Amino acid sequence: MNVLVIGGTGTTGSLLANLLPDARVGTRKPVLDDHVRFDWDDPSTFDAALDGVDRVYLIPPVGVADPAPVVESFLARARLVRRVVLLSSSAVGESATGMGALPALVRALPEWAVLRPSWFMQNFTGDHPVAAGVRDGEIVTGTGDGKVGFIDAADIAAVAARALTDPLPHNTDHLITGPEALSYADAAAIITEVTGRPVRHRSVSTAEMAARLAAGLPREFAEVLAQLDEDIRHGAENRVTTTVLDVTGKPARTFRDFVRTSIG
Ligand SMILES: NC(=O)c1ccc[n+]([C@@H]2O[C@H](COP(=O)([O-])OP(=O)(O)OC[C@H]3O[C@@H](n4cnc5c(N)ncnc54)[C@H](OP(=O)(O)O)[C@@H]3O)[C@@H](O)[C@H]2O)c1
Known part of the structure; x- marks a missing residue:
C-alpha cells in the first residue's frame, strides 16, 4: 500500500x-x-x-x-x-x-x-480568527447561540487512517463531530474555566462578520464564511455523531480535554 x-x-x-x-x-x-x-x-x-x-x-x-x-x-x-x-x-x-x-x-x-x-477544535489555536479572539479575550462570530459539534483534527486523522487502510473500502460519507455540540459562548466558558483567563463570545450580524473577515480575506470568500456562521446560527451544525467511535473504536475527544492540552 x-x-x-x-x-x-x-x-x-x-x-x-x-x-x-x-x-x-x-x-x-x-x-x-x-x-x-x-x-x-x-x-x-x-x-x-x-x-x-x-x-x-x-x-x-x-x-x-x-x-x-x-x-x-x-x-x-x-x-x-x-x-x-x-x-x-x-x-x-x-x-x-x-x-x-x-x-x-x-x-x-x-x-x-x-x-x-464539523468545525475543527484547532480553530481555537494557531492563526485562525477564532484563535485571535481567544487571545484577545473576545471571540467574535456570526453564530448567535447556534451550536457546533467541534471535532479534534486528530480524530479526523484517525478516521482517515482507517478509511485509507481498512481491507474493506468504506465507500461512504462519514459525518464526523466531537462528542458534544457547543455554542461559541459554551466554548468560551470552558476556556475561561480551564485556563483561568476570561474569554467571552460576541455575536454580530452576518454582514458585520463578512466585513470583519474581509479585512484579511478576499471579499467573496469572507462572505461565504460569514454565511456559514449564519447557517450555524440557524442550527445547521447542532448535531453529534458516533462516527469516531464507530470507525476507530475510540471515543472522540471532548473540547474540555482539547483546551487542557492545547490552550495555555
Ligand atoms: N477548519 C475547519 O474548521 C474545517 C472544518 C471542516 C473542513 N475543513 C477543511 O479542511 C481543509 C483545510 O484545513 P486547514 O485550514 O486546517 O488547512 P491545512 O490542512 O492546514 O491546509 C494547509 C495544507 O494545504 C497545503 N497546501 C496549501 N496550498 C496548496 C497547494 N496550492 N497545493 C498543494 N498543497 C497546498 C499546505 O501544504 P504546504 O504549505 O506544505 O504546501 C498544507 O499542508 C479545507 O479543505 C476545509 O474545507 C476545515
Whole structure:
C-alpha cells in the first residue's frame, strides 16, 4: 500500500502522516525524505507525486472558487489509485458550488470515503480568527447561540487512517463531530474555566462578520464564511455523531480535554 497524503504538512494531514509512517507527504516545499513536491497550482507536479501511489488522502485546493476541474484532471492522471479519501466538510452540501462537486468525482472510484467533519477544535489555536479572539479575550462570530459539534483534527486523522487502510473500502460519507455540540459562548466558558483567563463570545450580524473577515480575506470568500456562521446560527451544525467511535473504536475527544492540552 502506497499512500500520498496531500496537505500532509497541514492540520489533519500532518496528524495522518504520523499515523501512516510509510506515507508520502505532498507539500509545495519538500524538505524531508518522505516529502514529495505537490502543488495544485502546478499540475506538472502531479505525475511524480503519484508515481507508485495506490491510495490518496485528498485535501482539495483551499480558497479556490471552483476546485472541480483541477481535482478531476488530477484524478484522471491517478491511474493506479484505487482508493481516495476526500476531506470535505459538514458545512458543504452536495448542491453547494465549488467544493460541493468533489464528492461525486471521488465516488466514481472503486474505493472511496468522503470525510465531512464539523468545525475543527484547532480553530481555537494557531492563526485562525477564532484563535485571535481567544487571545484577545473576545471571540467574535456570526453564530448567535447556534451550536457546533467541534471535532479534534486528530480524530479526523484517525478516521482517515482507517478509511485509507481498512481491507474493506468504506465507500461512504462519514459525518464526523466531537462528542458534544457547543455554542461559541459554551466554548468560551470552558476556556475561561480551564485556563483561568476570561474569554467571552460576541455575536454580530452576518454582514458585520463578512466585513470583519474581509479585512484579511478576499471579499467573496469572507462572505461565504460569514454565511456559514449564519447557517450555524440557524442550527445547521447542532448535531453529534458516533462516527469516531464507530470507525476507530475510540471515543472522540471532548473540547474540555482539547483546551487542557492545547490552550495555555
Ligand atoms: N477548519 C475547519 O474548521 C474545517 C472544518 C471542516 C473542513 N475543513 C477543511 O479542511 C481543509 C483545510 O484545513 P486547514 O485550514 O486546517 O488547512 P491545512 O490542512 O492546514 O491546509 C494547509 C495544507 O494545504 C497545503 N497546501 C496549501 N496550498 C496548496 C497547494 N496550492 N497545493 C498543494 N498543497 C497546498 C499546505 O501544504 P504546504 O504549505 O506544505 O504546501 C498544507 O499542508 C479545507 O479543505 C476545509 O474545507 C476545515
